[in-house]
Amino acid sequence: MREMTLGQYYAVNSPVHALDPRTKILSVISMMALIFLCRTFCGLAACACFVLAVSFAGHIPLSKMMSSLKAIYFLLLFTFLLNVFFNQSGAVLWQWGILNLTSGGIKRALFMALRLVLLVTGAGLLSFTTSPIELTDGLESLMTPLKKLRFPAHEIAMMMSIALRFIPILTEETDKIRKAQTARGANFDSGSLYKRAGAVVSLLVPLLVSAFRRAEELAMAMEARCYHGGEGRTRLKVLRFHASDAVAAAVVLALAAFIAADQTVIVSLLPDWTG
Amino acid sequence: MDRVCVEKSMTDMIDMRNVSYRYEEDGRDVLQNINLTVHTGEFVCVLGHNGCGKSTLAKLMNGLFQPTAGTVLVSGMDTRSENDIFRVRACAGMVFQNPDNQTVATVVEEDVAFGPENIGVPQKELRDRVDRALAAVGMSAYAKKEPHRLSGGQKQRVAIAGVLAMEPKLLILDEATAMLDPRGREEVLSTVKKLNREKQITVVWITHFMEETVEADRLLIMDQGRICLEGTPRELFAHTEDLRALKLETPPAAQIAQTLREHGIDVPNDILTPEELTDALWAFRSKT
Amino acid sequence: MGISIQNLTHVYHPGSPFAVDAVHDVDLEISDGEYVCVIGHTGSGKSTLVQHLNGLLRATSADKMEIEGIDLLQKKPDWRALRRRVGMVFQYPEYQLFEQTVFDDIAFGPKNMGVEGDELTAAVRDSMRLVGLPEETEQMSPFELSGGQRRRAAIAGVLSMRPRVLVLDEPIAGLDPTGKQDILRVIDAYHSKTRATIIMISHNMDDIVSVAGRVIVMHEGRKVLDGSPEDVFSDPDRILALGLGLPTVSRIVREMNARGDHIPASVCRKEDLVRFLTEGRA
Numbered sequence: 001m002r003e004m005t006l007g008q009y010y011a012v013n014s015p016v017h018a019l020d021p022r023t024k025i026l027s028v029i030s031m032m033a034l035i036f037l038c039r040t041f042c043g044l045a046a047c048a049c050f051v052l053a054v055s056f057a058g059h060i061p062l063s064k065m066m067s068s069l070k071a072i073y074f075l076l077l078f079t080f081l082l083n084v085f086f087n088q089s090g091a092v093l094w095q096w097g098i099l100n101l102t103s104g105g106i107k108r109a110l111f112m113a114l115r116l117v118l119l120v121t122g123a124g125l126l127s128f129t130t131s132p133i134e135l136t137d138g139l140e141s142l143m144t145p146l147k148k149l150r151f152p153a154h155e156i157a158m159m160m161s162i163a164l165r166f167i168p169i170l171t172e173e174t175d176k177i178r179k180a181q182t183a184r185g186a187n188f189d190s191g192s193l194y195k196r197a198g199a200v201v202s203l204l205v206p207l208l209v210s211a212f213r214r215a216e217e218l219a220m221a222m223e224a225r226c227y228h229g230g231e232g233r234t235r236l237k238v239l240r241f242h243a244s245d246a247v248a249a250a251v252v253l254a255l256a257a258f259i260a261a262d263q264t265v266i267v268s269l270l271p272d273w274t275g
Numbered sequence: 276m277d278r279v280c281v282e283k284s285m286t287d288m289i290d291m292r293n294v295s296y297r298y299e300e301d302g303r304d305v306l307q308n309i310n311l312t313v314h315t316g317e318f319v320c321v322l323g324h325n326g327c328g329k330s331t332l333a334k335l336m337n338g339l340f341q342p343t344a345g346t347v348l349v350s351g352m353d354t355r356s357e358n359d360i361f362r363v364r365a366c367a368g369m370v371f372q373n374p375d376n377q378t379v380a381t382v383v384e385e386d387v388a389f390g391p392e393n394i395g396v397p398q399k400e401l402r403d404r405v406d407r408a409l410a411a412v413g414m415s416a417y418a419k420k421e422p423h424r425l426s427g428g429q430k431q432r433v434a435i436a437g438v439l440a441m442e443p444k445l446l447i448l449d450e451a452t453a454m455l456d457p458r459g460r461e462e463v464l465s466t467v468k469k470l471n472r473e474k475q476i477t478v479v480w481i482t483h484f485m486e487e488t489v490e491a492d493r494l495l496i497m498d499q500g501r502i503c504l505e506g507t508p509r510e511l512f513a514h515t516e517d518l519r520a521l522k523l524e525t526p527p528a529a530q531i532a533q534t535l536r537e538h539g540i541d542v543p544n545d546i547l548t549p550e551e552l553t554d555a556l557w558a559f560r561s562k563t
Numbered sequence: 564m565g566i567s568i569q570n571l572t573h574v575y576h577p578g579s580p581f582a583v584d585a586v587h588d589v590d591l592e593i594s595d596g597e598y599v600c601v602i603g604h605t606g607s608g609k610s611t612l613v614q615h616l617n618g619l620l621r622a623t624s625a626d627k628m629e630i631e632g633i634d635l636l637q638k639k640p641d642w643r644a645l646r647r648r649v650g651m652v653f654q655y656p657e658y659q660l661f662e663q664t665v666f667d668d669i670a671f672g673p674k675n676m677g678v679e680g681d682e683l684t685a686a687v688r689d690s691m692r693l694v695g696l697p698e699e700t701e702q703m704s705p706f707e708l709s710g711g712q713r714r715r716a717a718i719a720g721v722l723s724m725r726p727r728v729l730v731l732d733e734p735i736a737g738l739d740p741t742g743k744q745d746i747l748r749v750i751d752a753y754h755s756k757t758r759a760t761i762i763m764i765s766h767n768m769d770d771i772v773s774v775a776g777r778v779i780v781m782h783e784g785r786k787v788l789d790g791s792p793e794d795v796f797s798d799p800d801r802i803l804a805l806g807l808g809l810p811t812v813s814r815i816v817r818e819m820n821a822r823g824d825h826i827p828a829s830v831c832r833k834e835d836l837v838r839f840l841t842e843g844r845a
Contacts, residue, residue: 185646
């Protein structure tokens with residue numbers, strides 16, 4: 001009831017957890033780009049090594065990493081089948097009716113599936129090792145240059161942070177109103193659709209009223225504490241890069257260099273594997 | 276709190292002259308012709324039933340609302356002056372009723388820093404201010420905690436720290452204990468009393484609990500947008516009938532003393548606290 | 564029929580690292596028509612305990628759970644019957660109002676229980692009278708009412724089901740003195756009119772001694788004291804050790820006795836004090 005974790009944050013102390021959130025956000029974005037750009041198994045293998053190494057350094061158990069794939073099992077299967085049967089290059093290995101299984105098709109399908117797995121687990125690494133608050137701080141800092149283009153960076157970050165702050169409060173409140181209406185005979189789990197809709201209204205209306213009341217009071221309290229937007233604001237917590245962030249950046253750069261070399265050098269020497 | 280010990284300077288912290296307030300232009304006045312002076316270092320309590328205008332009064336004191344008529348001066352600054360508005364709000368800090376609806380950040384110390392961040396306190400000084408504010412309310416150990424895991428009393432102390440970090444001269448608490456259990460109420464009241472006593476912070480304490488007001492320097496009772504009674508707690512709580520007409524009551528010890536008197540037990544008629552009643556009863560028992 | 568509970572234990576998130584033992588091994592026998600106050604500070608398990616009385620929470624383990632003739636340990640208890648018999652008023656109940664009119668909101672409970680037509684209208688009007696809401700508020704939006712009226716409308720929405728057991732979690736929190744007295748009077752009127760059982764969680768010891776026939780003290784999930792107000796408060800040091808406050812009269816009696824007087828510790832109401840001082844007996 002009181003204990004709930006937000007997002008997927010896996011709270012342990014590790015060198016990866018200790019990195020500046022901006023480093024992690026930028027690294028994950030770079031890695032995603034690399035995974036997309038990379039056209040060889042060799043390059044993907046390098047990316048896989050990177051993801052495994054980071055999860056190891058971040059003390060994230062393999063089972064946790066795999067659990068982030070749960071949501072995409074179906075998509076994974078679909079991607080694989082689609083590629084297997086729609087790519088008809090290479091030697092035909094097996095045939096049944098109009099379906100041809102080719103060596104090129106299998107290669108292509110494996111490549112696409114692996115790419116998808118790496119994308120998801122790579123993004124998972126960010127949410128496992130960075131708390132929602134750090135993410136918000138990191139995003140605000142990264143978006144700051146956009147302020148010149150009138151992009152509301154501070155406002156968006158403030159909204160995210162207030163949303164984070166009120167999620168546990170509103171969850172508790174939902175639970176309470178639900179109980180109160182259940183005590184008055186509302187039935188959320190069974191009964192006719194009409195009756196259940198009535199029960200949901202009895203939950204949603206008070207919840208909305210309460211959310212608006214809270215918003216109004218919070219706005220008043222923020223104003224009373226001199227809030228007037230991001231202008232002229234200082235921050236208690238200022239993000240600072242450390243030596244470890246430089247190391248992380250170097251590792252990502254090395255990965256990028258490897259993949260670039262892999263694309264230009266190896267690909268030019270060998271026949272096109274991906275068909 | 277003890278009026279003998281605290282040196283009160285004669286400067287006025289709040290000066291309200293002929294203040295009226297209405298929410299809509301053609302609406303009724305929720306405050307009518309208020310004249311009120313709060314002196315520096317004073318502990319003033321405001322009582323009144325729901326809807327009597329106490330909250331509106333509080334919001335006029337730090338410029339959240341601007342008077343429809345009359346002037347409000349906070350430490351000499353007019354709350355209508357746009358140049359001074361943030362100085363007014365930093366000087367007259369407010370704590371509200373619902374502890375959950377006034378916390379902005381997801382970490383205690385960042386919430387405390389919210390006010391000073393808004394007024395642009397340099398980062399080096401921020402750290403220092405936050406630490407001092409948390410220490411002043413006895414919450415240093417909770418600096419890194421998440422606000423929603425604290426008790427009600429602790430949340431309100433964090434809210435007070437958030438105001439203290441702006442280094443105010445005045446603290447306005449608008450029913451800050453209404454949603455707390457007895458332990459939380461005691462925590463908050465004793466914290467504020469200490470700030471008033473030791474740091475000479477002026478306090479305006481709005482409440483429904485009569486027993487919280489007995490040690491105040493001055494008590495204001497509001498009804499229908501006016502200040503209808505004003506005086507020391509001892510003076511005002513002697514008028515049981517007047518209070519009842521205003522939908523209020525006397526503190527518990529005073530109620531007991533009155534029942535005792537009605538049954539011929541000779542105790543003074545200006546008793547406010549259990550301690551005073553005990554002394555009176557002890558004297559009574561020693562006599563008989 | 565009453566309430567009969569044996570060895571009730573409730574654990575939040577059982578089996579998880581967040582498991583919290585909220586209520587532990589509680590026995591509870593309450594007869595029809597009792598007025599019981601449950602005290603204990605935040606986190607003592609009192610709210611968790613009372614939420615079992617109408618099945619909002621189910622026991623993690625219990626040897627007996629019989630409430631108003633319904634056995635809650637059977638596979639499929641009749642929840643609707645139970646919730647009709649046991650009404651529950653939560654903290655700040657006015658935040659659950661949601662219908663377009665006060666009438667509809669008060670009718671929500673009985674309607675869910677299958678009450679219709681004239682019977683429904685009568686149930687709603689009766690409870691409005693009971694809580695002192697004037698008839699002209701009937702067609703108003705609940706959000707147009709004053710704070711105290713909203714609280715009373717919300718309580719009327721539970722009373723309209725005519726519960727035989729009325730459970731209230733801090734029903735007077737946040738109200739001004741008159742508002743508090745109004746609510747306590749409503750509860751008292753319902754109790755004396757219907758002989759319903761009242762179970763009220765409260766922090767105000769002065770109120771408790773003046774209304775309750777029985778006081779139950781919860782501490783760290785266990786029931787530590789159970790008896791008449793005189794019994795429970797006659798050990799003031801125990802109450803203080805549990806981190807709770809005393810009724811004002813008990814505080815004074817304790818201090819007097821510490822100075823050498825001999826006032827029976829069971830004196831906890833102002834009437835008791837008057838009687839002792841004038842007649843020399845408690």
